[in-house]
Amino acid sequence: MTPYAEVIGEPIAHSKSPLIHRFWLEKLEIAGDYRAAEVKGSDLADFFARRIGDPAWRGCNVTVPHKLAVLDHVPDPGDVRSLIGAANTVFRGEGGALIATNTDAAGFLSPIADLDLSGRAVAVVGAGGAARAVLFALARSGVGKVTILNRTPLKGAALLAQFGLKGDALPLGAKLPAAALLVNTSVLGMIGQPPLELDLAPLPEDAVVYDIVYAPLETALLRAARARDLDTVDGLEMLVGQAAVAFELFFGAVPPREHDEELRARLLA
Structure with missing residues:
Protein backbone atom coordinates (compact mmCIF):
# COMPACT_ATOMS: atom_id res chain seq x y z
CA MET A 1 0.00 0.00 0.00
CA THR A 103 -0.11 26.52 5.17
CA ASP A 104 -0.47 29.54 2.84
CA ALA A 105 0.33 32.06 5.57
CA ALA A 106 3.69 30.45 6.36
CA GLY A 107 4.37 29.93 2.66
CA PHE A 108 3.65 33.57 1.91
CA LEU A 109 6.05 34.87 4.57
CA SER A 110 8.87 32.46 3.77
CA PRO A 111 10.46 34.40 0.84
CA ILE A 112 10.10 37.81 2.53
CA ALA A 113 11.20 36.79 6.02
CA ASP A 114 14.03 39.36 5.93
CA LEU A 115 11.77 42.22 4.83
CA ASP A 116 10.98 44.61 7.69
CA LEU A 117 7.35 45.65 7.20
CA SER A 118 6.89 47.17 10.65
CA GLY A 119 4.62 50.19 10.31
CA ARG A 120 4.94 50.23 6.51
CA ALA A 121 2.09 50.46 4.01
CA VAL A 122 1.01 47.37 2.09
CA ALA A 123 -1.35 46.93 -0.87
CA VAL A 124 -3.18 43.65 -1.52
CA VAL A 125 -5.11 42.79 -4.68
CA GLY A 126 -8.00 40.38 -4.15
CA ALA A 127 -10.17 39.29 -1.25
CA GLY A 128 -10.51 35.54 -1.66
CA GLY A 129 -9.06 32.55 0.18
CA ALA A 130 -5.42 33.38 -0.60
CA ALA A 131 -5.93 36.99 0.48
CA ARG A 132 -7.20 35.78 3.84
CA ALA A 133 -3.97 33.87 4.50
CA VAL A 134 -1.86 36.81 3.37
CA LEU A 135 -3.76 39.28 5.56
CA PHE A 136 -3.51 36.89 8.53
CA ALA A 137 0.27 36.83 8.05
CA LEU A 138 0.53 40.59 7.56
CA ALA A 139 -1.51 41.27 10.70
CA ARG A 140 1.14 39.39 12.66
CA SER A 141 4.00 41.24 10.98
CA GLY A 142 3.17 44.64 12.43
CA VAL A 143 2.42 46.30 9.09
CA GLY A 144 1.03 49.81 8.84
CA LYS A 145 -1.87 50.84 6.62
CA VAL A 146 -3.22 48.09 4.34
CA THR A 147 -5.05 48.91 1.12
CA ILE A 148 -7.16 46.15 -0.42
CA LEU A 149 -8.11 46.48 -4.09
CA ASN A 150 -10.98 44.24 -5.11
CA ARG A 151 -13.92 44.16 -7.50
CA THR A 152 -16.16 44.40 -4.44
CA PRO A 153 -14.60 46.91 -2.01
CA LEU A 154 -17.14 45.98 0.68
CA LYS A 155 -15.63 42.48 0.81
CA GLY A 156 -12.19 43.99 1.25
CA ALA A 157 -13.43 46.23 4.07
CA ALA A 158 -14.86 43.20 5.85
CA LEU A 159 -11.46 41.47 5.69
CA LEU A 160 -9.66 44.51 7.10
CA ALA A 161 -12.05 44.46 10.03
CA GLN A 162 -11.74 40.69 10.50
CA PHE A 163 -7.96 40.82 10.77
CA GLY A 164 -7.83 44.03 12.80
CA LEU A 165 -5.98 45.95 10.10
CA LYS A 166 -6.22 49.68 9.48
CA GLY A 167 -6.53 50.82 5.90
CA ASP A 168 -8.79 51.25 2.91
CA ALA A 169 -10.81 49.00 0.61
CA LEU A 170 -10.87 50.31 -2.96
CA PRO A 171 -12.07 49.12 -6.38
CA LEU A 172 -9.56 47.43 -8.69
CA GLY A 173 -9.01 50.49 -10.85
CA ALA A 174 -8.06 52.73 -7.94
CA LYS A 175 -4.65 54.38 -7.66
CA LEU A 176 -2.08 52.41 -5.68
CA PRO A 177 -0.74 53.87 -2.43
CA ALA A 178 3.00 54.35 -1.86
CA ALA A 179 3.23 50.81 -0.49
CA ALA A 180 6.40 49.02 0.57
CA LEU A 181 4.83 45.73 -0.54
CA LEU A 182 2.29 45.00 -3.26
CA VAL A 183 0.79 41.51 -3.28
CA ASN A 184 -1.48 40.07 -5.97
CA THR A 185 -3.56 37.33 -4.35
CA SER A 186 -6.16 37.23 -7.14
CA VAL A 187 -6.31 35.01 -10.23
CA LEU A 188 -5.88 38.06 -12.48
CA GLY A 189 -2.92 37.52 -14.75
CA MET A 190 -3.24 33.74 -14.59
CA ILE A 191 -3.49 31.79 -17.84
CA GLY A 192 -7.10 31.95 -19.01
CA GLN A 193 -7.91 34.94 -16.77
CA PRO A 194 -8.00 38.69 -17.52
CA PRO A 195 -4.72 40.56 -16.99
CA LEU A 196 -4.01 42.57 -13.87
CA GLU A 197 -3.41 46.12 -15.04
CA LEU A 198 -1.94 48.41 -12.40
CA ASP A 199 0.05 51.62 -12.60
CA LEU A 200 3.07 50.98 -10.38
CA ALA A 201 4.27 54.59 -10.48
CA PRO A 202 3.16 55.37 -6.88
CA LEU A 203 5.37 52.61 -5.42
CA PRO A 204 8.67 53.76 -3.86
CA GLU A 205 12.02 52.59 -5.25
CA ASP A 206 12.49 50.05 -2.45
CA ALA A 207 9.06 48.45 -2.88
CA VAL A 208 8.64 44.70 -3.36
CA VAL A 209 6.07 43.35 -5.82
CA TYR A 210 4.83 39.84 -4.98
CA ASP A 211 2.56 37.91 -7.37
CA ILE A 212 1.27 34.55 -6.13
CA VAL A 213 0.22 33.57 -9.67
CA TYR A 214 2.62 30.96 -11.08
CA ALA A 215 1.00 30.08 -14.41
CA PRO A 216 2.53 31.94 -16.13
CA LEU A 217 5.46 32.53 -13.84
CA GLU A 218 6.43 35.77 -15.59
CA THR A 219 3.21 37.74 -15.18
CA ALA A 220 2.58 41.18 -16.66
CA LEU A 221 2.66 42.57 -13.12
CA LEU A 222 6.15 41.21 -12.46
CA ARG A 223 7.39 42.41 -15.87
CA ALA A 224 6.15 45.90 -15.06
CA ALA A 225 7.84 45.77 -11.64
CA ARG A 226 11.16 44.65 -13.12
CA ALA A 227 10.93 47.41 -15.71
CA ARG A 228 11.04 49.79 -12.75
CA ASP A 229 13.91 47.84 -11.14
CA LEU A 230 11.71 46.88 -8.20
CA ASP A 231 12.40 43.70 -6.24
CA THR A 232 9.97 40.91 -7.09
CA VAL A 233 8.74 37.61 -5.67
CA ASP A 234 7.06 35.17 -8.03
CA GLY A 235 4.37 32.58 -7.39
CA LEU A 236 6.76 29.64 -7.16
CA GLU A 237 8.27 31.07 -3.97
CA MET A 238 4.99 30.92 -2.05
Missing part, protein backbone atom coordinates in the same frame (compact mmCIF):
# COMPACT_ATOMS: atom_id res chain seq x y z
CA THR A 2 1.78 3.12 -1.26
CA PRO A 3 0.89 6.29 0.69
CA TYR A 4 -0.19 9.25 -1.40
CA ALA A 5 -1.47 12.81 -1.15
CA GLU A 6 -2.92 15.06 -3.82
CA VAL A 7 -4.06 18.53 -4.77
CA ILE A 8 -7.69 19.28 -5.59
CA GLY A 9 -9.26 22.20 -7.40
CA GLU A 10 -11.22 23.24 -10.48
CA PRO A 11 -9.36 23.52 -12.82
CA ILE A 12 -6.27 21.63 -11.68
CA ALA A 13 -4.22 20.75 -14.80
CA HIS A 14 -1.97 23.80 -14.28
CA SER A 15 -0.90 22.76 -10.78
CA LYS A 16 2.80 22.27 -10.14
CA SER A 17 2.23 20.71 -6.72
CA PRO A 18 2.69 17.11 -7.98
CA LEU A 19 6.13 18.02 -9.37
CA ILE A 20 7.17 19.60 -6.08
CA HIS A 21 6.07 16.78 -3.79
CA ARG A 22 7.32 14.03 -6.09
CA PHE A 23 10.70 15.78 -6.26
CA TRP A 24 10.99 15.72 -2.48
CA LEU A 25 9.77 12.11 -2.25
CA GLU A 26 12.44 11.15 -4.76
CA LYS A 27 15.23 13.02 -2.96
CA LEU A 28 14.26 11.47 0.39
CA GLU A 29 13.76 8.03 -1.19
CA ILE A 30 10.28 7.79 0.32
CA ALA A 31 7.91 5.32 -1.29
CA GLY A 32 4.93 7.56 -1.92
CA ASP A 33 3.08 9.56 -4.54
CA TYR A 34 1.37 12.90 -5.00
CA ARG A 35 -1.39 13.41 -7.56
CA ALA A 36 -3.77 16.02 -8.94
CA ALA A 37 -7.56 15.58 -8.95
CA GLU A 38 -10.11 17.93 -10.46
CA VAL A 39 -13.04 18.12 -8.05
CA LYS A 40 -16.18 20.18 -8.55
CA GLY A 41 -17.63 22.11 -5.66
CA SER A 42 -20.74 19.95 -5.68
CA ASP A 43 -18.56 16.85 -5.31
CA LEU A 44 -16.48 17.94 -2.30
CA ALA A 45 -18.56 16.05 0.28
CA ASP A 46 -18.41 12.84 -1.75
CA PHE A 47 -14.67 13.29 -2.37
CA PHE A 48 -13.81 13.41 1.33
CA ALA A 49 -16.26 10.61 2.16
CA ARG A 50 -14.38 8.36 -0.27
CA ARG A 51 -10.88 9.43 0.72
CA ILE A 52 -11.35 9.01 4.47
CA GLY A 53 -11.95 5.31 3.85
CA ASP A 54 -8.68 4.91 1.93
CA PRO A 55 -5.86 4.08 4.39
CA ALA A 56 -3.21 5.01 1.81
CA TRP A 57 -4.49 8.59 1.50
CA ARG A 58 -2.49 11.06 3.61
CA GLY A 59 -4.37 14.23 2.70
CA CYS A 60 -4.63 16.93 0.09
CA ASN A 61 -3.81 20.49 -0.74
CA VAL A 62 -6.78 22.61 -1.74
CA THR A 63 -6.68 25.31 -4.38
CA VAL A 64 -9.11 27.60 -6.22
CA PRO A 65 -12.06 27.67 -5.83
CA HIS A 66 -12.43 25.40 -2.77
CA LYS A 67 -10.36 27.09 -0.03
CA LEU A 68 -13.43 28.45 1.75
CA ALA A 69 -15.88 25.64 0.96
CA VAL A 70 -13.57 22.89 2.24
CA LEU A 71 -14.23 24.06 5.80
CA ASP A 72 -17.84 22.94 5.40
CA HIS A 73 -16.71 19.35 4.85
CA VAL A 74 -13.68 18.76 7.08
CA PRO A 75 -13.23 19.11 10.87
CA ASP A 76 -11.52 22.32 11.97
CA PRO A 77 -10.11 21.74 15.47
CA GLY A 78 -7.61 24.59 15.09
CA ASP A 79 -10.42 27.04 14.31
CA VAL A 80 -8.97 28.00 10.95
CA ARG A 81 -12.42 29.29 10.01
CA SER A 82 -12.27 32.03 12.63
CA LEU A 83 -8.55 32.77 12.40
CA ILE A 84 -8.18 32.86 8.61
CA GLY A 85 -11.49 31.84 7.06
CA ALA A 86 -9.93 29.56 4.45
CA ALA A 87 -8.05 26.24 4.40
CA ASN A 88 -5.60 24.99 1.81
CA THR A 89 -4.56 21.69 3.38
CA VAL A 90 -6.36 18.64 4.76
CA PHE A 91 -4.35 15.96 6.57
CA ARG A 92 -4.88 13.01 8.86
CA GLY A 93 -4.49 13.62 12.57
CA GLU A 94 -4.26 11.06 15.36
CA GLY A 95 -6.52 8.09 14.77
CA GLY A 96 -6.85 8.97 11.09
CA ALA A 97 -9.31 11.82 11.60
CA LEU A 98 -9.23 14.56 8.97
CA ILE A 99 -8.04 18.03 9.94
CA ALA A 100 -8.24 21.23 7.92
CA THR A 101 -5.43 23.78 8.20
CA ASN A 102 -3.75 26.56 6.25
CA LEU A 239 3.95 27.67 -3.72
CA VAL A 240 7.11 25.88 -2.59
CA GLY A 241 6.96 27.45 0.86
CA GLN A 242 3.43 26.33 1.61
CA ALA A 243 4.09 22.93 0.02
CA ALA A 244 7.01 22.36 2.40
CA VAL A 245 4.74 22.69 5.43
CA ALA A 246 2.11 20.42 3.87
CA PHE A 247 4.68 17.79 2.85
CA GLU A 248 5.74 17.31 6.45
CA LEU A 249 2.10 16.90 7.50
CA PHE A 250 1.48 14.33 4.77
CA PHE A 251 4.64 12.25 4.87
CA GLY A 252 6.17 12.96 8.28
CA ALA A 253 9.48 14.15 6.86
CA VAL A 254 11.11 17.56 6.43
CA PRO A 255 11.51 18.36 2.71
CA PRO A 256 15.12 18.78 1.53
CA ARG A 257 15.10 22.55 0.88
CA GLU A 258 18.82 22.49 0.13
CA HIS A 259 17.76 21.34 -3.34
CA ASP A 260 15.50 24.35 -4.00
CA GLU A 261 17.52 25.57 -6.99
CA GLU A 262 17.30 22.16 -8.64
CA LEU A 263 13.58 22.01 -7.87
CA ARG A 264 13.00 25.44 -9.38
CA ALA A 265 14.87 24.44 -12.55
CA ARG A 266 12.70 21.35 -12.86
CA LEU A 267 9.52 23.39 -12.35
CA LEU A 268 10.57 25.81 -15.07
CA ALA A 269 11.66 23.13 -17.55
